[in-house]
Amino acid sequence: MTKKNVMIVEDESIIALELAMIVEKAGYAVTRVSHTAEDAVNYAATERLDLVIMDVLLGKKGNGIDAAERINAIFSVPVLFITGNRMLINEKDMKNISNYIVMSKPPSEFDIVKNVKLLMGD
Amino acid sequence: MLPCISSLISRRNSDAMRSIRFTFILLEGLTLGVVLLFSLLLLVTLQGGIKDRYIASHVTSIETIEALLDNYLGDNMKAFRSFMGMPDKERAGGVIPVFSDIYYCSNQLQIGAIITREEGSHIFQGYDLGKSKVGSFLSNMGNGSMHHSPLLRSPENDGLSVYVAARTADGYLVGRIGMEKFRDFLARIAGYTNSIITLATKDGYVLFSTDRVFNVNMLPGRTGEEIEISGMKYLYTQKRSALLDNDIAIFTPLSAVYDIVRTVQLSIIAFMTVIIILIVAKIVWQSLKIIRPLGSLGTLLGSWELSMVAENVPKQFISYEEISSLYDIFHAKSVQISNAVAALRESEEKFRTTLAAMDDHVFVFSEEGFFLLCHTPGKADDSAFIGAEVGKNFSDVMDGDTADKFRVAFDACSRGESSEFDFSIEKTLGTRWYSARVSPNRINRAYRGSIAVVRDITERKEAEQRALLDLMEKDVLLKEIHHRVKNNLNIITSLLNLQSNQIRVKEEAIEAFRESRNRIFSMALVHEKLYQTRNFTQVNFKEYIETMTRELVLAYAVGDSVSVDLNVEEVMLDINKAIPCGLILNELVSNALKHAFAENMAGRIAISLVTAEGGNLELTVRDNGKGLPAGFEMGSIKSLGLQLVDLLSKQIGGSLTFESDRGASFKILFPGQL
Numbered sequence: 001m002t003k004k005n006v007m008i009v010e011d012e013s014i015i016a017l018e019l020a021m022i023v024e025k026a027g028y029a030v031t032r033v034s035h036t037a038e039d040a041v042n043y044a045a046t047e048r049l050d051l052v053i054m055d056v057l058l059g060k061k062g063n064g065i066d067a068a069e070r071i072n073a074i075f076s077v078p079v080l081f082i083t084g085n086r087m088l089i090n091e092k093d094m095k096n097i098s099n100y101i102v103m104s105k106p107p108s109e110f111d112i113v114k115n116v117k118l119l120m121g122d
Numbered sequence: 123m124l125p126c127i128s129s130l131i132s133r134r135n136s137d138a139m140r141s142i143r144f145t146f147i148l149l150e151g152l153t154l155g156v157v158l159l160f161s162l163l164l165l166v167t168l169q170g171g172i173k174d175r176y177i178a179s180h181v182t183s184i185e186t187i188e189a190l191l192d193n194y195l196g197d198n199m200k201a202f203r204s205f206m207g208m209p210d211k212e213r214a215g216g217v218i219p220v221f222s223d224i225y226y227c228s229n230q231l232q233i234g235a236i237i238t239r240e241e242g243s244h245i246f247q248g249y250d251l252g253k254s255k256v257g258s259f260l261s262n263m264g265n266g267s268m269h270h271s272p273l274l275r276s277p278e279n280d281g282l283s284v285y286v287a288a289r290t291a292d293g294y295l296v297g298r299i300g301m302e303k304f305r306d307f308l309a310r311i312a313g314y315t316n317s318i319i320t321l322a323t324k325d326g327y328v329l330f331s332t333d334r335v336f337n338v339n340m341l342p343g344r345t346g347e348e349i350e351i352s353g354m355k356y357l358y359t360q361k362r363s364a365l366l367d368n369d370i371a372i373f374t375p376l377s378a379v380y381d382i383v384r385t386v387q388l389s390i391i392a393f394m395t396v397i398i399i400l401i402v403a404k405i406v407w408q409s410l411k412i413i414r415p416l417g418s419l420g421t422l423l424g425s426w427e428l429s430m431v432a433e434n435v436p437k438q439f440i441s442y443e444e445i446s447s448l449y450d451i452f453h454a455k456s457v458q459i460s461n462a463v464a465a466l467r468e469s470e471e472k473f474r475t476t477l478a479a480m481d482d483h484v485f486v487f488s489e490e491g492f493f494l495l496c497h498t499p500g501k502a503d504d505s506a507f508i509g510a511e512v513g514k515n516f517s518d519v520m521d522g523d524t525a526d527k528f529r530v531a532f533d534a535c536s537r538g539e540s541s542e543f544d545f546s547i548e549k550t551l552g553t554r555w556y557s558a559r560v561s562p563n564r565i566n567r568a569y570r571g572s573i574a575v576v577r578d579i580t581e582r583k584e585a586e587q588r589a590l591l592d593l594m595e596k597d598v599l600l601k602e603i604h605h606r607v608k609n610n611l612n613i614i615t616s617l618l619n620l621q622s623n624q625i626r627v628k629e630e631a632i633e634a635f636r637e638s639r640n641r642i643f644s645m646a647l648v649h650e651k652l653y654q655t656r657n658f659t660q661v662n663f664k665e666y667i668e669t670m671t672r673e674l675v676l677a678y679a680v681g682d683s684v685s686v687d688l689n690v691e692e693v694m695l696d697i698n699k700a701i702p703c704g705l706i707l708n709e710l711v712s713n714a715l716k717h718a719f720a721e722n723m724a725g726r727i728a729i730s731l732v733t734a735e736g737g738n739l740e741l742t743v744r745d746n747g748k749g750l751p752a753g754f755e756m757g758s759i760k761s762l763g764l765q766l767v768d769l770l771s772k773q774i775g776g777s778l779t780f781e782s783d784r785g786a787s788f789k790i791l792f793p794g795q796l
Contacts, residue, residue, distance in 0.1 A: 012609065013702075013769035018616035021623065035773060057605065059698060084608040085601075106612035109619065 003029040004050035004120055009040040009067060010082075011058045019053055019112070026113045037062025044071040051120055053112075056083035065093055072096035078119035082107055142416065146408050150401045157397050161390045169383050173348075173357065176379055179315070180359030180372045187311055187319060187370060188363050194307060195270050195284065195299075195365070202286050202297050203268060211237050222283070222300035228293040231257045240300065244277065251277065256285055260294055263287060272367030273321065273329065276300075282321075282329050284366070301330060308332045318356075318373040321366065329368065341371050348376065415445055423452060428460050483507060483556075483576035486563060491516045491532060494571065500578065506547040506556055507576075521547065528574070531560035535572040538562055544579070555583035599659075606697065610645055613701075617641055620762055637712065637763070640677055644670060644708035648700045661700040664690045667729060670707055678715040684725035691732055693739060693794070702770040703741065703792075709763040710743040710788050718747025718786060739794045742787065750782035 006028045010016035013035070020030040031047060034040035037058055044052070052071060056064040065088075068079045078099035083089060089102050101115045201218045205211070211224075218224075223243055226234035233249040251257040254277040263269050268288040276283040282301040287294045304321075312319045312332040320331040326341040342349050345360045355376040363370045418438060422431070433453060435446045477484060477497045483505075486495035496510045510519045517525045524545050531541045540561040546553050558576045562569055621634045647670055651661040671686045695703060711727065719725035726746045734740040756768050756778065767788070771778040776792025 011773070012613055012616075013773045014613045014620070014705075014766060015609075015616045017765075017769060018619050021620060084605045084612075105608045106615040 003027065004122075005029050005031045005048060006051045006053065006116070007032040007034065007040060007043060007047075007049050008053045009034045009037065009058070009064060010053070010055040011035050012055070015055070022109050022112050023053070023116060026116060028116070037064065037067035040067050041070045044077070045074055049077050051078050051080065051116060053080045053082065053116075056081055056088050057085075065089070068100070069093070069096050072098075080112075080115055080119055143409070143413050146405060146413070150405050154398060154401050157394060161394050165383075165387060165390060168386050172379055172382055176357050176374055177359055180317075180357065180374070181361070183311075183315055183317070183372055184359065184361040184363075184370050187308065187372075188361075188365055190307075190311060191304075191363075192365055195286070198297075198299060199268055199270060199286055202288070205297075206288055206295060218297070220299055220303055221286070221297040222303070223296075223298040225296055226290065226293055227251060227260065227287075227296050231260060234293065249277075256296070259285060260287055260296070263289075263294075265289070272365075273304075305330060305332060312372075315372075316374060316378040318375075320371040320373065322360075322369045322371060324362065324367070324369060326369065336373070341369060415439060415442055419445055419448065426452075426456060428456050481577070483574075483578075485510065485516075485574045485576070486571065487516060487532065487574065488571045489536070489569070491528075491571075493519075505578075506545075506554060527558075528560065531558070531574070532572055535560060535562040536569060538569070546583075553580070554578065555580045610649075610701065613645070614642055624762060636677065640674060640708055640712055641705060643673060644704040645701055647673075648697065648704050651700075652697060659697055660694045661697065663693045663695045663700065663703065663731065666695075666700070666704060667707060667731065670704065671711055671727075671729065674708070674711050674715060678712070680715055680719075680725070683723065684715065684719065684727060687726065687728040689728065689730035689732070693731055693733075696795070699774055699792075702774050706767050706770050706790065707741070707743070709767045713761070713763050714743065714745040714747065714786065718745040720748065723747075733794070734791060737794050738791050740789060740791050742789045744785060744787040746785040749784070750780065750786045754780070754782065756780075 006023050008016050008019050008023070008030055010019060010033070016033045016035070020033060023030050028051075031049070032040075032043045034043060035058075040052070040054075040062075049071075052068060054064040054068050058064055058067075064081060064083075068081070071077060072079070073096050076096075076098060079097055079101075081089065081100060081102045082105055083102060084105045086102060086104060094100065099119060101119060103111060103115060198218070198220050202221070205218050205224075221238065222240040223245060224237040225239075225245065226237075228234055231250060231252040233245055233247055233251065236245065236247055239245065251260065255274045256271070256277060259269075259271040259274065268286065271285040271287070273282050273284055275281075276285075276298060282304075283298045284304070286297045286299070308319045308321075309332040318331055318333045318336050320336070320338065320341070321329045322341045323329060326343075328338050328341060331338065336351075338351060341360055342358060345358065347358055349356055349358045351373075356373040357376060357379060358371065358373050360369055360371040362368075415438065422436075431453065435449045439445045439449055480497065481499055482497075483499070484495070484497040485493060485507075488494055492515050493510055493512050496507075496512060498505055498507050498510060506524065507519055516528055520528060524547065527543050527545055531543065534541045540559065542557070542559045544555065544557050546555045555578070556576050557579045558574055560572050560574045563571045563573045618638055621638055625631050625634050647666060648661055651666050651669075652659070667688060667690050671688070675681050675684065675686060707729075711729070714725075714727050718727075728742070728744045730740070730742045732740050756764070759765055759768070767790075768778060771790050771792070774792045776790045778788065778790050780786065780788045
């Protein structure tokens with residue numbers, strides 16, 4: 001049985017490293033850790049993905065919601081948003097994204113695993 | 123102010139003087155006129171009256187003359203009767219001298235004996251009177267004892283005579299009274315009245331006049347009139363006398379009439395002259411006594427200077443009660459005015475000084491919005507009120523929007539309400555802000571326009587805007603910091619989570635806590651350094667490195683055996699760079715302190731941060747320890763610390779190189795600015 005592919009988009013390397021560790025421990029393959037929105041969209045356009053874990057504020061490297069929108073415009077993929085500020089999430093902006101969950105920073109390991117599984121229907 | 127008052131006074135005063143003199147002359151002239159008119163009237167009335175009286179007296183005079191003549195004749199007839207009774211008529215002829223001729227006459231009208239005969243008389247004994255008027259008088263005499271004739275032309279001397287006749291046994295006794303006798307009689311009467319008495323026939327032929335020189339042949343037709351004869355004027359009255367069967371006329375020369383009139387005239391003229399002299403004297407006296415003192419008071423008032431005049435009434439006026447009181451009143455009033463002017467001046471001075479000390483613009487507007495007073499301090503060329511001056515209208519000086527605001531405020535003022543508003547003007551040096559307060563200007567409770575106090579609040583406004591901007595900046599910063607705190611806490615939880623995965627034995631747990639503590643401290647130190655900068659976004663990384671290394675040396679308790687050399691430039695790092703760089707520095711220095719040195723070895727760690735080419739920064743951590751293990755590769759490191767160095771180097775867009783030559787050396791080249 002092949003593992004489901006997960007992309008992590010997070011500009012903070014340490015947080016990305018932790019997320020990758022949690023996701024892999026839960027039995028999934030982290031096929032890409034992106035620090036920028038541009039890199040994430042480019043990767044998603046070429047590789048099959050089962051889930052994107054997306055930091056909303058990517059600093060000067062892009063907007064996570066915008067990146068998730070662009071990815072979902074290409075093909076539909078569930079998104080787990082992790083944000084420092086829930087106010088930044090406006091449901092009206094989510095035109096293309098059908099399946100997503102928003103989590104606040106810092107997220108607990110238990111909640112991450114639960115939501116990842118929920119989004120992928122496992 | 124004072125010269126103005128004095129000129130006003132002198133002008134009014136000269137008017138008053140002219141008026142008083144004019145009134146005097148007018149009144150005196152009026153009196154004179156009335157006197158003249160009265161005199162003239164008196165003169166004319168007198169003249170007419172005297173004439174009328176004269177004419178009336180003429181009529182009575184004629185009556186009197188007739189009566190006198192009647193008496194005269196009566197007396198003479200009495201004498202004639204007595205004469206008739208006398209026996210010796212020849213001798214008695216001298217008894218009645220009035221009769222010029224006395225003679226007998228027969229019934230055949232032949233003159234008989236002549237008793238008396240006037241010298242030069244034409245009669246003689248035997249003279250026939252039959253054809254004369256005397257004859258017809260005698261034959262018509264009737265039967266009465268004695269008669270007298272009218273005035274007849276006598277045959278004796280062609281003169282005029284009155285005949286007295288009485289019947290005798292065989293004829294008549296006739297006596298003639300000659301004209302000369304009449305004339306003498308009438309002349310006496312005429313002498314009394316200053317007149318000329320004339321006798322004339324019924325046809326108007328003059329028979330004789332009492333004045334021989336009076337040469338009139340015919341009586342003038344009119345009676346009771348003023349007539350002119352030979353260049354002389356007479357009052358003339360005529361009457362038909364039944365007694366004499368002739369006309370009697372009286373002529374009175376006008377000169378005689380006017381003698382009286384002239385006397386009256388002279389009296390009146392003398393009276394009037396006295397009156398005129400009196401009036402002129404009165405005018406002169408009044409001028410001297412009333413107008414001249416008033417005039418000199420006027421001159422004094424004209425050049426009135428409070429400092430030049432005495433408080434007490436001058437000698438020249440002291441005898442005039444009214445002028446003295448005028449002087450006193452004027453003096454008192456001028457003292458009052460002088461005090462009031464001084465007070466006003468002081469008040470105005472205070473007002474000017476106060477106004478000059480004001481930083482605000484102060485304007486006084488008329489009801490129509492014209493400037494009555496302008497106080498515009500400060501730089502005139504940068505003001506909203508360029509060109510504001512007394513006499514101009516506010517709408518000429520202010521731009522449309524400002525003028526509208528003032529117009530609304532003026533309307534409110536006219537209803538007695540004050541108003542406050544702010545307005546701004548675009549100038550070349552930027553927007554200028556003003557705050558205006560416009561209040562009604564009330565003088566004696568009546569609305570007299572508006573007073574506007576306008577303050578330049580540009581600096582306050584700019585400060586407010588700056589404060590607002592600062593507040594917004596701080597708000598953004600707060601959100602940013604809040605976000606960063608959450609992010610950093612997330613990093614910390616992530617680090618702890620990652621670390622916990624590596625713990626297998628108790629010693630590793632102790633070590634893990636120390637490492638974690640240092641990692642969190644390295645992050646906290648960034649924040650501490652951030653607080654010390656103004657905008658909370660930059661960190662002085664030189665100070666950071668100094669503090670961080672000192673802390674780590676203390677934490678690993680190697681202060682005696684390890685020394686740290688720093689070669690760090692003054693570098694400011696953005697917080698986004700400072701956190702990863704701080705962590706990297708922490709990992710590399712911790713790694714060296716933990717693993718590089720053997721016990722009892724004098725360790726040296728050299729840290730440098732220098733500017734490299736292209737605006738890059740170069741961070742180097744070198745030690746003189748055991749060096750890196752053989753076959754050291756970044757990709758295959760198990761140490762979380764070095765894994766983090768690798769990841770974070772990439773995160774900040776840097777490149778990590780290392781070498782192992784008499785100790786380990788790590789070098790990261792990264793862009794100083796993002």
